[in-house]
Amino acid sequence: MRGDCCDMRGMLSFLVLFLLSKKPMNGSEIAREIERRKGAKPSPGTIYPALKGLREMGFVKEKKSGKTVTYSLTSKGKDALRLAKQRFCATFTDVLGNGK
Amino acid sequence: MRGDCCDMRGMLSFLVLFLLSKKPMNGSEIAREIERRKGAKPSPGTIYPALKGLREMGFVKEKKSGKTVTYSLTSKGKDALRLAKQRFCATFTDVLGNGK
DNA sequence: TTTAATATATCGTACATCCGATATGTTGGG
DNA sequence: CCCAACATATCGGATGTACGATATATTAAA
Numbered sequence A, B: 001m002r003g004d005c006c007d008m009r010g011m012l013s014f015l016v017l018f019l020l021s022k023k024p025m026n027g028s029e030i031a032r033e034i035e036r037r038k039g040a041k042p043s044p045g046t047i048y049p050a051l052k053g054l055r056e057m058g059f060v061k062e063k064k065s066g067k068t069v070t071y072s073l074t075s076k077g078k079d080a081l082r083l084a085k086q087r088f089c090a091t092f093t094d095v096l097g098n099g100k
Numbered sequence C: 001t002t003t004a005a006t007a008t009a010t011c012g013t014a015c016a017t018c019c020g021a022t023a024t025g026t027t028g029g030g
Numbered sequence D: 001c002c003c004a005a006c007a008t009a010t011c012g013g014a015t016g017t018a019c020g021a022t023a024t025a026t027t028a029a030a
Helices: A011-022 A027-038 A044-056 A075-097 B011-022 B027-038 B044-056 B075-097
Strands: A060-065 A068-073 B060-065 B068-073
Touching (some): A011 A027, A011 A068, A011 A075, A011 B075, A027 A044, A027 A068, A075 B011, A075 B075, B011 B027, B011 B044, B044 B068, B068 B075
């Protein structure tokens, strides 16, 4: 999401933003959901820096409760996701489209 | 494509591999096709290192004619693309799926 | 309480992506 | 022939993604 305009960098942040738009989650839950989709679980050293970046850009907000921190989108984050989704679809439509 | 197993790195190489599977192209044509999809054209400093990497991994072969080099997939590249496409779809299906 | 498990977080290192600048070779127009 | 346009290619520097190792805090189990 750093790459707000044109690059391939930021796909993890994009995916995290998308997942949080469906349901607020904490870091471990996000990692497990990515594991479910890709078959490999991102390590803490991957997922927490990504969340930190999204927070610093004002795209996600946090709610701490005990040992867990639940992340959810800000309205700014929702706007960013909408734009990013449009770019993503324009770039990859037929990759998903043609089946195998 | 480096990230043959689990990471978000390699999305450009993945896209290039996909584009070449539809039609053999030279570097400039690939850059223009990416521009058409994303609205931003990758510079030479982006696209040629990516092609070099794909060549070094044995995923694309070259055919030089005058000033242009036409790239196309090897059978190894086709296999790699097939796998990468499966991972990509599993990860991003509903991102493209839900319309907006 | 001690122990184990979980969630969070940072560090160092490596690599992919990205740009702008720069350079070389080919081609076509003047 | 000379020059502009194009295709190719590399370099340096910045940022994102990734892992393993490490550290701390909270919670649950023994």
